[in-house]
Amino acid sequence: MSSFSVTEPTKRTKWFAGTMVIVYALITMLPLAWIMMTGFKSPADAISYPPKVVFEPTLEGYVNLFTTRTRQTDEFLAANPPETWYEEIVREYDMVIAGPSKFGERFLNSVIIGFGSTFLSIVLGTLAAYAFSRFKIPLADDLLFFILSTRMMPPIAVAIPIFLMYRQLGLSDTHLGMILLYTAVNISLAVWLLKGFIDEIPREYEEAALIDGYTRFQAFYKVVLPQAATGIASTAIFCLIFAWNEYAFAVLLTSGTAQTAPPFIPTIIGVGGLDWPAVAAGATIFLLPVMIFTILLRKHLLRGITFGAVRK
Amino acid sequence: MAQIIIKNVRKEFGDFTAVKESSFTIEDGEFFMLLGPSGCGKTTTLRMIAGLELPTSGEIYLDGEEISQKPPSQRDIAFVFQMFALYPHMNVRKNLSYPLVSQGMARRDVKAKVEEVAGILGITDILNKPVGGLSGGDRQRVALGRAIVRDPKAFMMDEPLGALDAEFREHMSEELRALHDRMGATTVYVTHDQLEAMQMGDKIVVMNNAVVEQFGTPQEIYDKPATMFVADFIGSPSMNFLDFSGKVADGATSVDLGGQAHGIPRQMQGASGDLVFGVRPEHIKLSDDGAYRGEILATEYLGTTQIITLATPNGEAKARIDSAQVAKVGEKVGLSFEAPKVTLFDRAGGQALRSELNDGVLSNG
């Protein structure tokens, strides 16, 4: 037996590939690690040069992120000893907590708008993709091209008309307005991606369900949807990532009630000088939902990949 | 159990006609074969019966009721797909239960029925397995199980053995036929394999180019082909076509071929011009002293019989003779034909001329 095989990679290529993956992972993970670490540094450590890798972790950044603080007189401070651990952190700077910051609210806005628009994009996208895939639609190709063409210029190119339109319609700075806007941007991607996935599902499955006594909608719901789970999961991740990270429209169209986290986080900088740990803490928390969402759907993604590999 | 009548059914896809006005009847309990070359419209016909495609015109009767425009769920017809189309996200048991669940059957009854069917098909031990890892034969059995589990009025099967390898096909086709005989359910079976059709079918419809060429029992179709296409498509090697021109009178019992008179079944239709003398290989006899002679071009040994290729005055022909008989390449031999088995065709239209032999069969087609 020779150890040489045409299909199996050799030890050296495996080793090389493994090294490349690790190098790539390091390069992409480094900024993330940096941000996460900075979130736990004191402001002094955060800006020290050379950068400190070993430091005394503190939750100061997180406390500053979630609170607003005011400076107080010595008498006041002496009369009111700190009651909680976060009060204590703030006292070191002779400050007291005046109240919660807007970060929680903005973060919640991001969740509502991000997941809301993702959900809407997926529902509309799946229905449209199914119709395009299965039914004879007059001018189907032209319609599909038109849908794609909405993405041919950067969305921000239409910012001004949308700004004016939204002001007229009363959609500026509303959750609904932002959900509709992000859905409009994402829908073309959703339709095209999902159509590809649904095209791959043999019609026979639905026809079998029709024969087995189900209606067309039941067949769609019970047979096509589970088959398309992989496609839906990956499309949902793409949609969420866009809606979650979107900055330009958010700056332009939201300022208060519907402001999302991306335009809010930079405003922290302006409050009390350059509060890098607070900014980093905000960025860290901001990263979590997409990460969790992706990890939750990971199983679907992987199963889809292996399923296709076996079937072909 | 049901009788199915197809009446002038036609199907167009845009300006392409997949099935032209077709009519035939499938009797209750029959194992009925839809046979034809690729692309002739077999699947389309089957799908119209099942309701997966609606005919452009024409009627389909199931037990006397016109169903051509009804959705499949209201027809009570089962369909076995070529690639089986088992629901990949469900295990075997769920696949089998699915048609029963749609009818709102009680859970306990579903379980009992599924287990009964699994017993019949010998798949009880794989009931809880996912369908992904099943062998071809087991997939086939599950697909059949899903069809028979709800006792439909009729079964449609689209090349159900097409995905299996040759050896297993034979086994499965016997299993299928045995299953049919046991249940006695009307079955319409699509195939492009003429041997399979001849072996398994009670009746056969031969289709070509969107048209029904002939329909009848395997024997009728083999012995009394209505068209040259059928004669050529059925049988291996296929029927020999010896070209000649001349005149055949109504009532004639012989024709002139290469200067010799050859017996034919008494004709019931006169014809003239370019005609074809159709004779099956096993109906050609070799005799040393025959006046009509041909040269042996090749021989092919098949065990008990051999196929010999001959050059005759009217074109090439193949004969199936006993392998004990000596046949040497290059030799000239006399040929004779079994007169009662001969069919004459009109060369241009390909239609069989009416004779004593095929009278009665032709009116079917």
Ligand SMILES: Nc1ncnc2c1ncn2[C@@H]1O[C@H](COP(=O)(O)OP(=O)(O)OP(=O)(O)O)[C@@H](O)[C@H]1O
């Ligand atoms: N939905 C459709 N739209 C357009 N043309 C179709 C459609 N379905 C079938 N056809 C065409 O109709 C013709 C007959 O198709 P059909 O599937 O009935 O053939 P078949 O006899 O089953 O052939 P095969 O042995 O290859 O399965 C083919 O030329 C096919 O391309």
Ligand SMILES: [Mg+2]
């Ligand atoms: Mg077919």
